[in-house]
Amino acid sequence: MRPHIVVIDDDEKITSLLRRSLAFEGYEVTTAPNGQEGLRILQGRHADLVVLDVMMPQLDGWEVCRRLRTAGIHSPVLMLTAKDDVQDRVKGLDMGADDYLVKPFALEELMARVRALLRRRPEQTEESNQLRFEDLLLDVDAREAIRGDRRIELTAKEFDLLHLFMQNPKRVLSRDQIMERIWGYDYSGESNVLEVYVAMLRQKLEEHGGRRLIQTVRGAGYVLKGES
Numbered sequence: 001m002r003p004h005i006v007v008i009d010d011d012e013k014i015t016s017l018l019r020r021s022l023a024f025e026g027y028e029v030t031t032a033p034n035g036q037e038g039l040r041i042l043q044g045r046h047a048d049l050v051v052l053d054v055m056m057p058q059l060d061g062w063e064v065c066r067r068l069r070t071a072g073i074h075s076p077v078l079m080l081t082a083k084d085d086v087q088d089r090v091k092g093l094d095m096g097a098d099d100y101l102v103k104p105f106a107l108e109e110l111m112a113r114v115r116a117l118l119r120r121r122p123e124q125t126e127e128s129n130q131l132r133f134e135d136l137l138l139d140v141d142a143r144e145a146i147r148g149d150r151r152i153e154l155t156a157k158e159f160d161l162l163h164l165f166m167q168n169p170k171r172v173l174s175r176d177q178i179m180e181r182i183w184g185y186d187y188s189g190e191s192n193v194l195e196v197y198v199a200m201l202r203q204k205l206e207e208h209g210g211r212r213l214i215q216t217v218r219g220a221g222y223v224l225k226g227e228s
Contacts, residue, residue, distance in 0.1 A: 008038035009053035035059030054081035069096035071181040165224040
């Protein structure tokens with residue numbers, strides 16, 4: 001499977017250059033003209049690498065990177081910037097970036113950094129798209145959940161919610177983290193939508209006597225773990 005790279009930059013010349021160059025090297029490339037669109041893309045699909053411009057209007061690259069990490073998205077991030085100050089590089093790395101390249105850059109150097117970051121990926125296996133927790137199996141490719149010998153029918157949002165929990169077992173996820181990852185940063189619908197979906201997901205998982213796996217941590221959020 002070809003590595004998927006997402007390029008987020010408001011400079012159309014740069015996104016066009018990187019789209020062509022990365023595609024020529026055999027990568028699958030998706031581009032976004034701003035931070036909001038880039039976040040939307042990354043919420044919906046895994047990226048093996050994110051190439052992220054710092055200086056963008058409305059939502060700069062530092063904030064995009066921070067939100068990615070807060071939402072539990074750990075794709076490697078290569079930041080591009082016109083600033084060469086040490087403090088700016090430190091800020092990007094502190095926000096969760098993996099590498100930093102100053103504009104104008106040599107295309108050969110960018111490609112070398114891309115290859116280096118992609119080499120850090122864990123090896124893909126046949127079962128890399130199956131997540132397990134206790135007696136619960138989530139097949140990401142088939143978008144199916146199985147508990148014991150019982151197949152569970154999930155809506156798209158229920159699946160996305162369970163997927164997030166399965167990616168972060170035994171880690172407390174705050175309400176804001178979950179809302180940002182599943183419903184988006186500008187969601188303006190019902191305020192109790194998360195509670196409703198957690199209740200529906202629990203009902204399906206616990207049908208026929210299954211013990212509770214999604215626990216409420218009062219004042220903090222939710223966590224996928226067995227009952228103590």
